[in-house]
Amino acid sequence: MLKSTRKSVKKYVDSINWFLPISTEIHGTGKIKNVYYSEAEIQAIGAKKKKQPLFSIELILNSKNEVVYSHEPDEVVHTILRTFESGLVALQEIPQLEQKLMPHFFKSNQKNFLKVPVKPANMPEAPDRNDKKALPDENTWVFQEYKRLMYKVNECIEPLEKYIETFKVYKDEYALDPDAEIAKLEVDEESQPEPAELKKLVEEHMAQAKKLRAEI
Numbered sequence: 001m002l003k004s005t006r007k008s009v010k011k012y013v014d015s016i017n018w019f020l021p022i023s024t025e026i027h028g029t030g031k032i033k034n035v036y037y038s039e040a041e042i043q044a045i046g047a048k049k050k051k052q053p054l055f056s057i058e059l060i061l062n063s064k065n066e067v068v069y070s071h072e073p074d075e076v077v078h079t080i081l082r083t084f085e086s087g088l089v090a091l092q093e094i095p096q097l098e099q100k101l102m103p104h105f106f107k108s109n110q111k112n113f114l115k116v117p118v119k120p121a122n123m124p125e126a127p128d129r130n131d132k133k134a135l136p137d138e139n140t141w142v143f144q145e146y147k148r149l150m151y152k153v154n155e156c157i158e159p160l161e162k163y164i165e166t167f168k169v170y171k172d173e174y175a176l177d178p179d180a181e182i183a184k185l186e187v188d189e190e191s192q193p194e195p196a197e198l199k200k201l202v203e204e205h206m207a208q209a210k211k212l213r214a215e216i
Contacts, residue, residue: 005091005117006141012087013149016080019054020152024159029166055079057160059167065174067167073157080153084119084146091116117142173208 021034058070094114117139124137167174193201 009084009088009117009142009145012084013145016054016149017152020156024156026159026162026166029163029170032163059164061174066171067164067174069160069164073160077150077153077157081146081150084149088117088119088142092118119143119146123147 018037021036023035025033027033055076057073057076059067060070062068091114094116095111096114119142120137120139123143124140127134127136
C-alpha cells in the first residue's frame with residue numbers, strides 16, 4: 001500500500017508539472033512565449049499527451065476600470081495543494097479490509113484504518129548520524145513531493161504579475177466611456193463637429209481599435 005501510494009503521489013506531482021510551462025517570457029500583452037516539456041519527456045513522465053486547461057483565469061475590469069484577474073493567482077496554488085493534501089487525508093479514512101471480512105479475530109469493535117503516508121507540517125529533520133538507533137522520518141518523501149509541487153506551481157504564476165502590468169499602457173482606453181462621449185455631443189449642439197471632421201474622428205478611432213486588437 002505504501003509503495004503504490006508513493007508511486008501515485010509522485011505521478012500526480014509529475015502530471016501537474018507536465019501541464020505547467022518550464023519557463024515563460026513576457027514581451028508584451030500579445031507576445032508571450034511558453035516553453036513546455038518535449039514529447040519524449042512527457043512520455044517518460046507518463047502523462048497524457050492531450051493537454052486540457054489546468055485552470056482558467058480571465059481578465060476583467062474592476063470598478064476603477066483597471067484590468068485585474070477574475071481569480072487571484074494564489075487561489076490556484078492553494079487549490080492544487082489542497083487537492084494533494086485531500087488525497088492523502090482520504091486514504092486515512094479507508095478501513096482495514098481484514099476487520100470487515102474477519103471481525104471475529106478482532107477483540108475491539110473500534111475501526112482500524114490502513115496505515116498510510118501523512119504530510120508533515122514541516123520538513124522532518126534528518127536523523128543524527130552518530131545515533132545508530134535514530135531513523136529517518138518515514139514521511140519525509142511526502143513533504144519533498146509537496147514542496148516540489150508547491151515550488152513549481154508558485155513559479156508558474158509569477159509571470160502573471162508581469163503580464164497584467166502590460167495592460168497599464170491602455171489605461172486611457174479602458175477609462176473611455178463611449179456613452180458619455182456621445183452624450184456630450186448630443187447636449188452641446190453648437191460644438192458638434194462638421195460631417196468631415198466627424199468622419200475623420202471615426203476613422204482615427206477605427207485605426208486605433210485595429211492597432212489595439214493587433215497588440216492585445
